[in-house]
Amino acid sequence: MGRDRISELPDDLLNLILMYLHMEESIRTSVLSSRWRDLWLKVPGLDLNLIDFPAHGELFGSLMDKFLEVNNGRLEKFKLNYENESYYLRDSFAPWIATVVDRGIKHLDVKNNTPWITDFMPSNIFKSKTLVSLKLVNIGLDNPKFVVSLPCLKIMHLGDIFYSHLIVEKLISSCPVLEDLTVVRIYYEDLLNFLCVRSQTLKKFRLTFDWGMGSTDFSVEIDAPGLKYMSFRDSQSDRIIIKNLSSLVKIDLDTEFNLKFGLGSPLEPEDLTKRDIIRDFLTGISSVKHMIISHPTLEVLYRYSKLGPLPKFHNLYHLRAAFSSSLLQLLPNFLEICPNLKNLILDYSVTAEPEQIDFTNVPRCLISTLEYVEIKELTMREETGIKLVNYFLENSAVLKKLTLSLVDSPMTNQESEIYMQLLTSTKRSRGCQVLIL
Numbered sequence: 001m002g003r004d005r006i007s008e009l010p011d012d013l014l015n016l017i018l019m020y021l022h023m024e025e026s027i028r029t030s031v032l033s034s035r036w037r038d039l040w041l042k043v044p045g046l047d048l049n050l051i052d053f054p055a056h057g058e059l060f061g062s063l064m065d066k067f068l069e070v071n072n073g074r075l076e077k078f079k080l081n082y083e084n085e086s087y088y089l090r091d092s093f094a095p096w097i098a099t100v101v102d103r104g105i106k107h108l109d110v111k112n113n114t115p116w117i118t119d120f121m122p123s124n125i126f127k128s129k130t131l132v133s134l135k136l137v138n139i140g141l142d143n144p145k146f147v148v149s150l151p152c153l154k155i156m157h158l159g160d161i162f163y164s165h166l167i168v169e170k171l172i173s174s175c176p177v178l179e180d181l182t183v184v185r186i187y188y189e190d191l192l193n194f195l196c197v198r199s200q201t202l203k204k205f206r207l208t209f210d211w212g213m214g215s216t217d218f219s220v221e222i223d224a225p226g227l228k229y230m231s232f233r234d235s236q237s238d239r240i241i242i243k244n245l246s247s248l249v250k251i252d253l254d255t256e257f258n259l260k261f262g263l264g265s266p267l268e269p270e271d272l273t274k275r276d277i278i279r280d281f282l283t284g285i286s287s288v289k290h291m292i293i294s295h296p297t298l299e300v301l302y303r304y305s306k307l308g309p310l311p312k313f314h315n316l317y318h319l320r321a322a323f324s325s326s327l328l329q330l331l332p333n334f335l336e337i338c339p340n341l342k343n344l345i346l347d348y349s350v351t352a353e354p355e356q357i358d359f360t361n362v363p364r365c366l367i368s369t370l371e372y373v374e375i376k377e378l379t380m381r382e383e384t385g386i387k388l389v390n391y392f393l394e395n396s397a398v399l400k401k402l403t404l405s406l407v408d409s410p411m412t413n414q415e416s417e418i419y420m421q422l423l424t425s426t427k428r429s430r431g432c433q434v435l436i437l
Contacts (some may be wrong), residue, residue, distance in 0.1 A: 043071070043074075043075075044074055044075060044076045044077065045075070045076060045077035045078070045079075046067070046077065047077075047079045048064075048078070048079060048080050048081065049081045050080070050081065050082040061092055064092070068099050068100070072103060073103055073104065075100055075103065075105060076105065076106045076107060077106065077107040077109075078097075078100045078105055078107070078108055079107075079108075079109040079110075080093065080096070080097070080109070080110045080111070081111045081113065082111075082112060082113065083112070083114050093110075093119060094120070094121070094122045095122075097110065097121065097122055097125070098122035098124050101122065101125050101128050101131070102124060105128070105130060105131065106130055106131065106132045106133070108125070108131060108133070108135070109133075109136075110136050110137070111135075111136075111137040111138065112137065112138040112139055113138070114138070115138055118139070118162045119139060119140060120139070120140035120141065120142055120162075121136065121140070121142075123146075126150070126171075126174075127147075127148065127149050127150075128150060128153075129152065131150055131152060131153050132155065133153070133154065133155035133156070133157075134153060134155070134156050134157070135155075135156075135157035136158055137157075138159065138161075139161060140161070141158075141161055141163055141167050141171075142167070143166065144170075147174075148171060149174055150174050150175045151175075151176060151177070153177070154177055154178060154179045154180065155178075155179065155180040155181075156171065156172075156178060156180070156181050156182070157181075157182040158171075158182065158183050158184070159182070159183075159184040160186045163192050167192075168183070168195060168196075169195075169196045169198070172196075172197060173198065175199070175201075177201055178202055179201060179202060179203045179204065180203065180204040181197065181199070181202055181205050181206070182205075182207075183195065183197075183206070183207050183208070184208045184209075185207075185209035185234075193218055194219045194221070195207075195218075195219070195220045195221070195237075196220075196223075197221065197222045197223070197224065198221070198222075198223040198224070199223075199224050199226075200224075201226060202224040202226060203226055203227060204227075204229045204230075205222065205224065205227055205229070205230045205231070206230070207220065207230075207231065207232055208231075208234070209234040209235070209236045209237065217239070218236050218237040218239075219239035219240070220234060220237045220239070221240075221243070222242055222243065222245070224244065224245065225244040225245075225246070225247060226247055227245055227247060227248055228247060228248065228249045228250070229250045229251075230245075230248060230250075230251050230285075231251075231252040232251065232252070232253055232254070233255065234255050235254075235256040235257075235296070238277075239277060240255075240257065240277055240281050242284030243284070245284050245285055248285055248287060249290060250289065250291070250292075251285055251288050251290070251291050253285075253292065253293045253294065253297050254296065254297060255297055255300075256296045256300055257274065257277060257278055257281075257300055259274070259300055275304065278300065278301075279304075279311065282310065283311045286311050286312065286313050286314075286315075287315050288313065288315065288316060289316060289317055289318065290316075290317070290319075291313070291316055291319050291320070291321075292321075293319070293320070293322070294322050295322040295323070295324060295327070295347075295349070298321060298322065298327055298334070301330065302327055302330040305330060305333055305334075310334070310337045311337065312337045312338075312339065313338050314339060315340070316340065316341055317340060317343065317369075318342065318343040319338060319345070320345040320346075321344075321345070321346060321347070322347040322349070323346050323349075324350070324351040325348075325349070325350050325351055325384045325385070328384060328388060329358065331388075332358070332359065332361040332362070332363055333361070335363040335365055335366065336361070336364070338363075339363070339365055340369050341365040341370055342369050342370060342371050344372070345373075345374045345376065346373070346374070346375045346388075347376050347377060348375050348376060348377050348378055348385060348388070349377055350379060350382050350384070350385070357384070359387065359391045362395045366392070366395045367395075367397050367398075368397065370396050370398065370399060371398055371399060371400045371401070372399075372400060372401050372403075373392050373401075374403040374404075374405065375388065375389065375402075375403070377405060377407050378407065379406070379407050389404065393432065393434075394427070394428055395428055396428055396429055396432070397429055398429055399427075399428070399432045400431060400433065401435060402432060402433070402434050402435070403435045403437060404435070404436050404437065405437045406436065
């Protein structure tokens with residue numbers, strides 16, 4: 001009989017292995033031998049998906065009670081995922097969480113998959129001295145009556161949270177080492193109207209607020225001098241204030257600034273407040289080096305550009321933008337505000353007939369800095385897309401590579417002829433390589 005080499009491993013290593021199993025599988029190892037009987041009770045991390053225990057409420061509850069009794073002080077990670085079928089255990093959730101927090105948990109992740117039921121977290125999470133990461137989804141947070149203090153918290157994810165007044169601002173201000181913050185907002189009439197993100201230590205921030213059904217005014221203020229990355233996907237806030245983002249390196253931008261298209265002209269010349277909000281936002285992020293920008297945002301900027309100049313992005317060297325055929329009129333002007341652009345990726349799409357496109361303007365970056373261009377979702381038989389390709393080939397003086405990702409493949413004979421024309425067309429940069437994917 002072969003040796004049981006796994007059982008010869010030290011307990012600490014076996015506990016780490018068990019930590020990556022589902023709890024049900026981990027419990028089953030207790031029947032292997034006397035050596036394994038209590039190992040599952042001492043794992044340093046527990047990933048608890050109550051969907052795996054739909055019909056064993058009492059048994060599971062007693063197993064958890066035993067686990068918490070034996071595991072005392074060993075647990076570092078606790079993840080709880082539940083939904084309506086776990087309703088029979090809801091009264092146990094808060095005590096379990098309170099227990100692991102009191103015992104010094106470092107990583108807490110709680111997700112409620114039943115959107116119409118809100119469970120509130122125990123108040124002791126607001127004064128944990130050990131929490132390093134806190135991730136909550138569809139959970140309620142009461143406003144504590146004591147001073148909030150989370151001295152070790154570096155990562156916080158708040159998704160679809162039912163807030164009490166000012167609780168988010170309290171949480172952020174009480175985390176002196178916070179580095180990574182995610183806020184996913186969902187519309188309710190009593191949702192906090194003003195989101196304030198003010199932190200000296202924050203390096204990554206993601207905001208998603210893209211669904212609404214009412215007329216409530218929302219505002220957001222971001223003041224984070226150490227911020228390096230921001231994903232801003234907020235189309236519900238009327239007022240957006242940006243402060244001290246000179247350290248920002250990368251931004252993923254998808255916002256309509258709460259402008260509703262299709263209801264007449266969305267940006268009137270006399271709407272000075274909205275124009276100032278857009279201008280100040282762009283100025284606030286103008287030091288960024290890497291930008292991803294969506295089609296809805298470019299649509300707003302197109303309308304804004306008709307009323308005034310766009311701020312310049314002197315540091316921007318990498319841009320990924322979702323341009324449709326109907327927005328190509330903006331492209332030369334948009335590239336004009338990126339004088340040092342080096343890499344450009346265009347997510348191209350064919351929409352309505354474009355306005356008369358003026359490709360006579362040649363931005364500074366095409367003449368001096370733009371080296372790599374990739375155009376995705378290009379259709380060979382679409383005339384505007386071909387004009388776009390020729391625009392870069394004929395005007396980019398230092399272009400090294402133009403990559404075209406085609407939608408329609410294989411090519412017909414006519415499309416092959418167009419392709420050959422592109423390869424042999426006049427190139428301002430003699431060393432430019434055209435690559436067809």
